[in-house]
Amino acid sequence: MSALFPSTSDDVAASFTPPPTAASFTPPPVPFVPVADELPAGQRWSTWDAIGISAGPEPWPDWVITADAAIDTELGILKTGKEADVALVERATDDQSVIMAAKRYRSTDHRLFHRDSGYTEGRKIRNSRDRRAVAKGSHWGRQVEAGHWAQAEFSYLCDLWSAGLPVPYPVQLDGTEILMEFITDAEGAGAPRLAQCRPSRNLLEVYFDQLRAAMCTMASMRLAHGDLSAFNVLATGDRVVIIDLPQAVDLIGNPQGMDFLARDCRNIATWFTSRGLEVDSEALLGEVAAYAW
Known part of the structure; x- marks a missing residue:
């Protein structure tokens, strides 16, 4: 029994460790956990x-x-x-x-x-x-x-x-x-608008053929760009990319649909003609409009 229990009150006092007081207690460090949503x-x-x-x-x-x-x-x-x-x-x-x-x-x-x-x-x-x-x-x-x-x-x-x-x-x-x-150019910079370009005659023909084909395909979907011009077309290498389409017009549902298409054709024809490639806006309109019916 003496091996298991202290024999005197002095021995008990010597073996007792009092609990920490509020003043003496030091909490263990809290590890830092980054918040997943915090970004610069x-x-x-x-x-x-x-x-x-x-x-x-x-x-x-x-x-x-x-x-x-x-x-x-x-x-x-x-x-x-x-x-x-x-x-x-x-x-x-x-x-x-x-x-x-x-x-x-x-x-x-x-x-x-x-x-x-x-x-x-x-x-x-x-x-x-x-x-x-x-x-x-x-x-x-x-x-x-x-x-x-x-x-x-x-x-x-x-x-x-x-x-x-x-x-x-x-x-x-x-x-x-x-x-x-x-859309970028060959160097990775933003591709310029067609209006900023001075393409060669051969490249002019390539660009025009691509735009005409795109306009015909859109018309077959009963759509016109509605604000198509050299300012809403990007030129990158030997291809063009059409941008800014929020106002695309339903050629059938919009009473002014054909008017918007005619203006698109005039804008494109005028720009290419000014660069040396003769384009007839009425002929372009007739060709594109035929795909809508």
Whole structure:
């Protein structure tokens, strides 16, 4: 028994360790755990798999990054426009990166796009509450309208890209932001607009043939660009890429559809003629319009 229990009260006191007091207690260090959502300013986690995000048409090009761990980094503004700004965004993982164009539509409070009514004839907003808000011009209605333009352009890009037309690949739609393929020149810089180029005679013919074929294909889909000109076409190497499509017009549903198509043809014919390739706008209109019927 003496081996198991102290024999005196002094022995008990000597073996007792009092609990720490509030003043003497030092808590153990807490390990640092980084918060997953904390990123430096100008960066965000990829929104590819977020609820409400619309992805581009399949098959997805090899350069499209779909990993959850990807990070989007703002690289600056590429272009400002009347209804939207275009920024450059790098999406990257540990072993892959790609630079995309991010087109961000403003609400009508902050844009100068005054031709909406003509372009949107024949279009419908399905939600009755949204239709009333747009008609009243309320703050919510203006937000709905900005989203409507972004949705329209994304849908047109998806349809046209799937049909093989020369347009940027639409990566995803998130509210009023469209992420799309960044069209570059041979050195990797942003491709110039056709209006900035002085192509040779042979290249002029190549460019015109591509645009005419694209316009005919669009007409066969009952669509016209609606604002086609040398300022809405990029030139990269020996090919052209058509951009800025939110106002694409339904040739059948829009009463002014053929008028918009005729203007597209005049704009294209005028520019190519001014560069030395004679193009008759009426002949071009007749050829393109024939595909719509």
